[in-house]
Structures are given as C-alpha cells and as structure tokens.
Amino acid sequence: MFPTEHKSENKCFERPSLMVDAPVLLQRRTVPLQFSFHELAGKVKRLEDQKKQKASDDLCYRRFRAKILPGENQSAEDELKKEISKDMFKQMEIIGQFNLGFIITKLNSDIFMIDQHATDEKYNFEMLQQHTVLQGQKLIAPQKLHLPAVSENILIENIEIFRKNGFEFLVDEEAHVMERVKLVSLPTSKNWTFGPADIEELIFMLSDSPGVMCRPSRVRQMFASRACRKSVMIGTALSVSEMKKLLVHMGEIEHPWNCPHGRPTMRHLANLDIISKD
Template sequence: MFAKMEIIGQFNLGFIVAKLNTDLFIIDQHATDEKYNFEMLQQHNVLQGQKLIAPQNLNLTAVNETILIENLEIFRKNGFDFVIDEDAPVTERVKLISLPTSKNWTFGPQDIEELIFMLSDCPGVMCRPSRVRQMFASRACRKSVMIGTALTVNEMKKLITHMGEIEHPWNCPHGRPTMRHIVNLDLISQE
C-alpha cells in the first residue's frame, strides 16, 4: 500500500505528509530512512573477521557445540570463523580462529554465546547478536536523511516506497515510530 500513497508535501523539514485514499498520514523522514537502511545492513552486510594469532578454545557444552557447527554459515556472516576438529572429543571440537571487527566495535565469546542462544530457538534463521544490531542501528542512523533536510517529491516517494519493501516498517531500530495516522478525510465535516 505504501507505493500507492500520494505525496501531499513535506512538513517542518522533517515529516512527509501522504494520503492513501481518504486517510492522511504523517511520516518521520529520518526514522523511515533509518529503518530501511538498518534492514538492508541486517540482510546483506557480511562482517569482516580478524584472524586470531592462535586458535581459541570456547568451552562449549555438547549441545551448544552442535548448534554452532550446524549454523556455521550464520556465524561466518557475522564475522566469526572456526576450525572444526571432528576427531576431537565432544565439547573440544570447535576452536575460534577469527572475530568480527568494525572500526571501534570489537566482539568476543559473549557474542558467540548470544548467537548460540538465538539459534537454539530458531535454527538456521539468519540472526545478529545484539551488539551487531546496535552497530548497524548506529550506522543506519548516520547515513539516513536528517531532520532539517528539504526533500523533493521524488525523494519523499522513494522513502515511502522503501517502507513497503521491508517486513516491519513501523519503528526505527531505536524504537521511534516511522508514521502516524492523522485523520480519515471522510470524517471531517464539509461545513
């Protein structure tokens, strides 16, 4: 439905006023762009790993070790890499050989534990540790359209169209609502 919205204009250099049929909406231009940018980072960004000087033992339980081994690709997309020794005793088969790093962000075993916990609930589903999500939210915020920026109708239309391309467009990664329903124009008296 976002693609069908008609742009009315920009309000206060921070909000887009749009109409769908007889419903009027106000859309936060920064929160909307931030949510889209965040979702794109979440889906497509592969974190680069920093090789360790020596492989590191992780002291995993047998169950957690199995979860990690069964979800190696998800760990790799998050910048973690491991060497697996199938001949080693259970709980000692996995050694960490690479950790994700990104500018001022460093990650470690606690992020591996969090990923294992998340994957125990949803095996095989791409997920990110909370600190990676925080990093992506920070990056998305900095690269998004700022409040105070004048937008053309095409730029506003692009932001609204992007809302229809993501699964949960209703809040930015920091929790701010992206849009609000103002009024149904049929309810306004013609007097």
Template sequence: FNLGFVIARLNQDLFIIDQHASDEKYNFEMLQKHTVLSSQRLVCPQILPLTAANEVILMDNLDIFKRNGFAFEVDEEDIEELVFMLSDSSGIMCRPTRVRQMLASRACRKSIMIGTALNQPEMNKVPVLTKAND
C-alpha cells in the same frame, strides 16, 4: 512538513511519515539482511569449551556465524550469545547485540536527516514500512 515529515494521502487516509525514522528503519533492515562481517584472526586463538548440544547448534548454523564475522577464533561472549539465540530459532538469521548496535549506528548515519528539505521525487523515495513489509 517542518523539514522532517512527509505528509501523504492515499484515498481518504492521511499519513504523516517521519523521513529519518522511516529511512533509518529501512536502512537497518537492509544492513541486517545483507551485511556479512569479515573476521579478523586473533593473535592468541581461544579454544571454545562448548557442550555437545551447543557444538551441534554451532555446526548447524556455520553460515550464520560466518555472516556475523566468526571464523571460530573469536570473542567467546558473542559466540555464546549467538549460540543461545540460535538454540531457540536454529537457521533463522539473528545478530549478537554488539553487531545489531553497529548496524543500527550505520543505518542512522546513512539515513535522511531531520532538517533536510526534500523535493517531490525525493519524498516519493522515502521507504514506508508497514506491518506487512516490516
């Protein structure tokens, strides 16, 4: 409908699916889940002044930092934000604000654009996220 929405029916339920938003949400979640950023060495590495508690959090979550592109010659602000986020949810994958913004931008650019006419097989491929798989 209107080169931007898929109208679908399941039994007696009618669904209006925003093709771009649905595809973008799916792409963002996949990028968020699978993207591993590569680190870039700083010209002048910085020493991180971490408290003992923050050092433990960092050491317990080395893989999450690595997946976010940190090899511990890094931008302090992102490290502090990630340490803070992990202090509440250690071991759970989270992303610093700037990384989330970059992934959101990538997801938007690779998603179906409003105004793109879809044929029936293409409509069937539009990911539909529900609370169960959101």
C-alpha cells in the same frame, strides 16, 4: 371352424379405451406491469451508493482510532499492521513536507504523517541486517571455546550464520566433544569489538530459531548506529521524488513501523470524510 374360440381370442387382444384429457377453458386475467429502465438504473445506482457509503463508514470509523500519544503507540502500530499492506505505500499520494522532518501523504481519504529520518533509518537498518557480511580479524592462535555439547552442535550446524557475523572457526570432527571447535577469527568494525559473549548469545538465539539469520545484540547496535548516520536527517529539504523513494522503501521491508531505536515511523493524522461530515 371354431367360431366361439376365435371370438374369445379377439377379446383377449382388445385394447382398453384410453382416457383423453378434455380441453379446459381457463379464465385468464391480464395485469399491466409498470417497468422503466430509468427507474431500474436509479435503483441499481442507489444500491451501489449504499454499499459505497457503508464501506466509507467502515473506513471512517473503524480503521484508525489510536491517538498520537506515547501511551497509544502499540495500538497505533497494531492498526497500521492490520490496515496497511506493503503495496499501499506505492499508492500513497505525496502532499508535501512538514517542518523539514515529516512527509505528509494521502491514501484514499486517510492522511498520514511519516518521519523521514526514522523511516529511512529502518530501511537502511534492515538492508544491513539482511545483506552485510562482517569481516573478521584473524587471531594469532586458534582459541578453544570449551562449549557444552549441545551448544557445540548448534554452532556447527549453523556455522554459515556465524561466518556472516564475522566469526570463523576451525572444526575438528575427530576431537573429543566440547573440544571440536576453535575460534580463529573475530568480527571487528572501527570501535566495535566482539568476543565469546557474542558467540554464546548467538548460540542461544539459534537454539530457538535454528537456521534463521540472527544477529547478536551488539551487532544490531552497530548496524543501528550505521543506519542512523547514513539516513536522511531532520531538517533536510526533500523533493517529491526523494519523498516517494522513502515511501517505496517502506513497502520493501518487513517491519516499517518503527526505527531500530523504537521511534515510530508513521502515524495516521485524519480522515477527510470524517472532517467533511463534522
């Protein structure tokens, strides 16, 4: 009935023509690729060898440079602290005993010399430091200390540390400041005697390190003397198991690098890789 309008509607709904990609002919070129598992394995092995060589060079030329001389003691100790961890002592191989006084050990390519007496002395010393509770001797009558208020507070707050050092006190919280603490027991050990001077030293140490287990210098001297007497002496022949035990002990203490008297326990002798290259 309305042909013109009907024709117009058809135009409105007519979809535009879509552009379709035309096929393109590509010129391809085949290039042969040389591949060999044998060559690949060889390259991987060479890379691994280069990494090992670099690590070996670092080990040889950088880890231990200090000489075995008194003037180089600090440098040698610093190197050992940096390069030797506690678990490495268990890994060391026993080569033997030298001159009935030194243990020769090997860790990878490094050779070390260990003083058997000094290392055993340091282990025994640290065990005494950590675990010994000194026995005190009661005084006939409690002794007033008349400590300054600050020192008195330090003593009261760390009284358990004083007890482990053999000092016992009677504390009267109701008394006036500087009169709250009385000494009732002093440590004694054979020829060693202690007194107020050792208490003052311990208070001074605890003022810098509150709550830390400290020992007065004279107690340390006593422990060092005890440790020396009970340690393996120079001139004593040791079995492999006895030498191994000393090595294991070095890995169990905090500061294994010198004995209580300052003598070095361990020094680096040589590196086998450097010797073989020379």
